[in-house]
Amino acid sequence: MDNYDAIIVGAGIAGPPLAAALSKQNRRVLLIERDWSEPDRIVGELLQPGGLNALKELEMSSALENIDSIPVEGYCVIYNKEPVHIPYPFSDLSSKRHQGRSFHHGRFIQGLRELAKQEKSITTVEATVKSLMIDNDVVKGVSTSDGRSYKAPITFIADGCFSNLRKFALKEALPPKTCSWFVGLILHDCELPKKYHGNVILGDNHACVLLYQIGNNDVRILMDVRGDRPSIPKLPDHIKRDILPHLPDSVQQPLLNALSDPEQRLRIMPNSYMRPTSRNANTRKGVLLIGDAHNQRHPLTGGGMTCALTDVNTLTKELDGVDLHNWDAVKVCLHNWDWTRRSTAGTVNTLSMALYDLFSGDDDDLKVLRQGCFRYFLQGGDCIDGPVALLSAVRPEPLVLFYHFFAVAFKSISLLYAQSSSNVVFTTFKAIHVLKTACIVLLPTMVMELIPYPQHVLKFLLLVSLFILGLAIHIQSL
Numbered sequence: 001m002d003n004y005d006a007i008i009v010g011a012g013i014a015g016p017p018l019a020a021a022l023s024k025q026n027r028r029v030l031l032i033e034r035d036w037s038e039p040d041r042i043v044g045e046l047l048q049p050g051g052l053n054a055l056k057e058l059e060m061s062s063a064l065e066n067i068d069s070i071p072v073e074g075y076c077v078i079y080n081k082e083p084v085h086i087p088y089p090f091s092d093l094s095s096k097r098h099q100g101r102s103f104h105h106g107r108f109i110q111g112l113r114e115l116a117k118q119e120k121s122i123t124t125v126e127a128t129v130k131s132l133m134i135d136n137d138v139v140k141g142v143s144t145s146d147g148r149s150y151k152a153p154i155t156f157i158a159d160g161c162f163s164n165l166r167k168f169a170l171k172e173a174l175p176p177k178t179c180s181w182f183v184g185l186i187l188h189d190c191e192l193p194k195k196y197h198g199n200v201i202l203g204d205n206h207a208c209v210l211l212y213q214i215g216n217n218d219v220r221i222l223m224d225v226r227g228d229r230p231s232i233p234k235l236p237d238h239i240k241r242d243i244l245p246h247l248p249d250s251v252q253q254p255l256l257n258a259l260s261d262p263e264q265r266l267r268i269m270p271n272s273y274m275r276p277t278s279r280n281a282n283t284r285k286g287v288l289l290i291g292d293a294h295n296q297r298h299p300l301t302g303g304g305m306t307c308a309l310t311d312v313n314t315l316t317k318e319l320d321g322v323d324l325h326n327w328d329a330v331k332v333c334l335h336n337w338d339w340t341r342r343s344t345a346g347t348v349n350t351l352s353m354a355l356y357d358l359f360s361g362d363d364d365d366l367k368v369l370r371q372g373c374f375r376y377f378l379q380g381g382d383c384i385d386g387p388v389a390l391l392s393a394v395r396p397e398p399l400v401l402f403y404h405f406f407a408v409a410f411k412s413i414s415l416l417y418a419q420s421s422s423n424v425v426f427t428t429f430k431a432i433h434v435l436k437t438a439c440i441v442l443l444p445t446m447v448m449e450l451i452p453y454p455q456h457v458l459k460f461l462l463l464v465s466l467f468i469l470g471l472a473i474h475i476q477s478l
Helices: 015-023 049-057 105-117 232-246 249-260 304-319 327-360 364-378 382-391 398-419 424-450 455-477
Strands: 006-009 029-033 070-072 074-079 082-087 100-102 122-126 129-135 138-144 149-151 155-157 177-188 198-203 206-215 218-225 267-273 287-289
Touching: 006 015, 006 138, 015 029, 015 105, 015 122, 015 304, 049 100, 049 304, 070 206, 074 364, 074 382, 082 364, 082 382, 100 206, 105 122, 138 155, 177 206, 177 249, 177 327, 206 232, 206 327, 218 232, 218 249, 232 249, 267 327, 304 327, 327 364, 327 382, 327 398, 327 424, 364 382, 364 398, 364 424, 382 398, 398 424
Parallel strands: 006 029, 006 155, 029 122, 074 198, 155 287
Antiparallel strands: 070 100, 074 082, 129 138, 138 149, 177 218, 177 267, 198 206, 206 218
16 A cells, blocks of 8 residues: 555646645655646636636646637626626736636646646556545545555545545535536637637527637637436437527637537536535545535536636645644644635625626526626626636635625616616516515525535524515514
């Protein structure tokens, strides 16, 4: 049996940077990956500025070199064919705006892996981890399918959204909740509505579509499909009938070309949400989940890699100088990390889920909120700078998220009154219903992301909060 200071399972976004950072702290690290060949995925291709900052702090930004990566300067949101430009905010350290990066996912992963392999105290192994070695409810290491065992005082599970090891690391593992599905293709010779930007196509009569450049002549299109897993044979007709007519003219022919290209195939990826686990109540000693194995959000806002890299950066800073064999000391660090990470991850995750509900729902109240959100962006100034600073994770502050979300809600209500042809009583009733929907969209996810308590406690607190809010609204309406 081989012994190490730390074992990391999974060499995706989180694994290699975590291994490299621990190695630089003079620790012997084992990095296990079931397949070291270049992965092929349709998400994990847009890195927000906050994630790029974390990558630089981890000294791994050179993974973006020589992979045909593209600078990302912000977003262009097109709602019912009306555009609004949402640039990233200015940096506090210079007069330039923040930038993100987009790229082919597999090329970036290979860049991260090569940087990790250059660290002398990292051992890399290609194997499938079959199970965790658990003794008296403490994880001692891992066992692989080839019959080998590896031991370390701490094991990091970074095997992604389809993790097979979560059920061993947690005493009670709740599965991710699938919200929808992304259907992806690569478009060639495609002119984006706004170059060097993530382009989000929204409408009241169609699902959201995301477009961004991942190479010099490659544009990724992600088309949202709700409900059960879509049938691939039926997808081309669905795309041509229900999605294509709502896209900008410059995108339509490249999409038709991609659908008829024999070298391409429609790719499907579930869009899931999974709240972070309450460490004290549910996770075994000697193990830590990280990345998408720990916490998932809808990929509409491109926050997954940013959360993973920020988590790695803050975690390794907490563990620096700590004896990993002393679990009591490690436990204190993990507790501190759990609270620290919630500012960034909680804000990014809450925003992603709230915006997806807002942009994709066909409920009448959500349509009112969607219109209010777009009109809020059109006001410019802080109505753009504040939300995009949250989305880009350069200033991830939960209270700022709360402020802007309910500013959108009240903007929506003011538009409702301005456009209503009904009497004031009916409009007021409708306005209260819109405000209640806004609370339902934001508050449950925000509470689960920011407060590390078991789910039944959070449900109780949320019900009490909603009751108090409803009571306050009722008293005001008297």
